[in-house]
Amino acid sequence: MIRITARARPALTLGLPTVWGGVAVVYKLGCPLAQQNGLGARIATSAVFFAVGTGLVLHIRWLLLRELRQVRRVADAAQRVLLRPPPARLDGLAVAAAQLSADRGADIGGDLYEAVATEHGVRVVMGDVRGHGLAALATAAAVLGSFREAVHDEPDLGGVLRRLERALDRHLRERARAEHPSTGLAPDSPVAEEFVTVLLLEVGRDGEVHALNCGHPWPYRVRADGVEPLAAEEHLPPLGPFPLPAGLDAVRCGPLLPDDLLVLYTDGAEDARDAHGDFFRLPVALAEAARDLPVSPQSVLRSVLATLRRHTRGRPTDDTALLVLRNERRYQSTWGARGQGADGRATECCEGEPVARPPSFEAVQSTGRRTLRDSARTARLRVLRSHPV
Known part of the structure; x- marks a missing residue:
């Protein structure tokens, strides 16, 4: 696929109509066939101008489609930002x-x-x-x-x-x-x-x-x-x-x-x-x-x-x-009475069925501190037992 750079686009936009127009002028003024009045000459002249017109129409269509694609890209970007x-x-x-x-x-x-x-x-x-x-x-x-x-x-x-x-x-x-x-x-x-x-x-x-x-x-x-x-x-x-x-x-x-x-x-x-x-x-x-x-x-x-x-x-x-x-929540704080599960964590009732409630951040933090204190106490006891006074 041929990609057109930003610098080449203005030249391509203006150059192609100029080329098509130049072909028509050169044919009309410089080609001997265009000066004749016979049936064959008229058919050839009509074919040349038909090709020139078709080229111009296709070029204009290409320009309009390019602008439409650009507008749609802008609209899509606006939609992603807004909605x-x-x-x-x-x-x-x-x-x-x-x-x-x-x-x-x-x-x-x-x-x-x-x-x-x-x-x-x-x-x-x-x-x-x-x-x-x-x-x-x-x-x-x-x-x-x-x-x-x-x-x-x-x-x-x-x-x-x-x-x-x-x-x-x-x-x-x-x-x-x-x-x-x-x-x-x-x-x-x-x-x-x-x-x-x-x-x-x-x-x-x-x-x-x-x-x-x-x-x-x-x-x-x-x-x-x-x-x-x-x-x-x-x-x-x-x-x-x-x-x-x-x-x-x-x-x-x-x-x-x-x-x-x-x-x-x-x-x-x-x-x-x-x-x-x-x-x-x-x-x-x-x-x-x-x-x-x-x-x-x-x-x-x-x-x-x-x-x-x-x-x-x-x-x-x-x-x-x-x-x-x-x-998609599986526990709600106002649908039933609170209780305590077998593991000591708080539970809540949702339509008659107890559902375990995730521990809070404060509970996790408190458990972590308690674990650290127990570990430190155990380490001190081991030191005292291995080195009695």
């Missing part, structure tokens, strides 16, 4: 996420998601920017950037949500100032109508789930006994048009038991229609994908996305994002 794949495991939770763009050939749209393990628990965000495609990329980046920093600093979800609101307001004002330097964020400006639906979740070490919902669909909790919405509380208004209320109390959504699945999604999943206008039934697809629990989040994603593509015949009308969490 980076979450780790396979986060503090005992298995995680998988995927995004399906409505723009053909684009891998990124107006949906956003992220999962981060913090000292407060695993915190997750799922959001949907008004509109789709590359136009919503900057807004999604502003919200995600603020979330990734706020989840480590704020002790509660209310503080995280207020940080997201301030970041979005600052981004919209800067965007309006760039588009309309003289007026700023006017009430009738298109930027003033921008909004973002946001769902914040926190899964604590005890498995308890707390949430704040700003106009976003509630996720589904998938268990062996069926699929149900995580909560049914009223939504807060989406971020952007209206200010947040003074009190932001997170909704307690119950525990996420071992092998339970939590499926977050954007409205593109349930608003997708088939050729007859029927909506996509996401709970049915989830029940089919998680028929035999336990299942991995990756298999649930593959099954649901394949069903969604078949439903829309590969032509979704809106961006769709899915994020699946599965609790």
